[in-house]
Amino acid sequence: MSKKLKFQTPTGMHDILPEDQKYFEKIQDTVKDIADFYHFQKIDTPILEQAELFLRSVGTSTDIVEKQMFMLRTKGGDALVLRPEGTAPVARAYIEHGMMNLPQPVKLWYSAPFFRYEHPQAGRFRQFWQFGFEVLGEISSALDAQIIQIFYNVLKELKIKNLAVQVNSIGDSACRPYYKKILVSYFKTRGNSLCADCRRRLKENPLRILDCKEEKCQRIVAGAPQIIDHLCEPCHRHFKEVLEFLDEMGLPYHLSPYLVRGLDYYTKTVFEIIEESVDGKAIGSLAGGGRYDNLTKLLGGKETPAVGGAAGIERIIEIIKKEPLKFSRINLPQIFIAQLGTSAKRKCLKLIEEFREEGIQVLESLGRDSLKAQLKIADKEEVLYTLILGQQEVLAGIIIIRDMKNGKQDTVKLERVVAEIKKRLRK
């Protein structure tokens, strides 16, 4: 009856195989160190959230919500989604757990998988990992600058070169609507020269025309009014301060007057960090974020100023891999135990436990009987010493220590071997 079924990961989703784990671990470790330094605390939120959470926060006319959410319905009829981003869940948790009663600001970080239903391509998947930093309950522009600095630091720490930080301010509800009007009237007079997509955007989301890649649109955009010239007084001052802080920290950035972000909840500062790749193969931005002073209010909480961002882990790995950066193999075993014969095998099992108690990693191949095959594995694993235990050694109560670098062998009493290895590894 059966045709041969071939199972594979769903479109746009991937196994993270053992050989790639080191990259994830490296990034996790780096993020955690930096989070600790800046006193961010880790938060994990559920993979599923109520769909409404994102409809309210991210915005109904954004691509994420319009077509990129994995939705499902519970038996009870609740609409849930696989989270497409991390900021709204963090804001939800802030409100739900009354974090406004904690000393402010509340600084949180996360590193987790997210989901968007879209066509996969370079640096873009349906399940992807992001780490993020969020500061809630603080209006000061110093935090905007610090958030940017933190993402920059993580990427720097991971040895990524040619980083370009782009910043802009998109104003707030006091000034953005006015700017939008100016922008629309500017584009309307030149509507015929815009691409088809942009003519559509003119009605739905005029700000998006600003980062259209079409040549002819770019030319028109180049002369478009810039939002920074139309910020209200508070937004203007805030942005000026952010830039001053960045200058003070010596962080290189570009003012990108036409940088806008896709999500509805952003206000004032927005930023992106990209890699200006040498080989011309850009894979989108590595990190992005901004201030979102309206988000908690949109979610039904008290108005809480906040700023944060997120970075794409797979994209970072893609870049790290281009440089053959070797991570140190600290956690690899340095001892291999080879055994010959049944009684040796028994002793060997016990010996492994003794090493474990001393915190020394050992490797074995209990299923293999030939010494040759065992040494071959020891060699492949690049261990420093191989312990050889055969029938003769068991009878004499001794064991052979073979130095894999030079092939020198010494014999020691079986009960002394753990101490001896400990001594040798210390050197």
Added chain:
RNA sequence: GUGGGCGUAGCUUAGCGGCUUAAAGCGUUGCUCUGUGGCAGCAAAGAUCGCCGGUUCAAAUCCGGUCGCCCACCCCA
């Protein structure tokens, strides 16, 4: 949703103007070396050539369809 490229052993690929045991390298396992690795030689295992259908005496090879992957647009991390 639209357009382009590709689908042959675990991996990387050859074969693709049709003729039958589908090839190689890497990797895996074993032997040469019956208690000693890194080299070498030899051997084995491993593929219904993505799937379905058509043309044909004969198809991995031609045609049609379908699925999947990759890349691009859109948008973003």
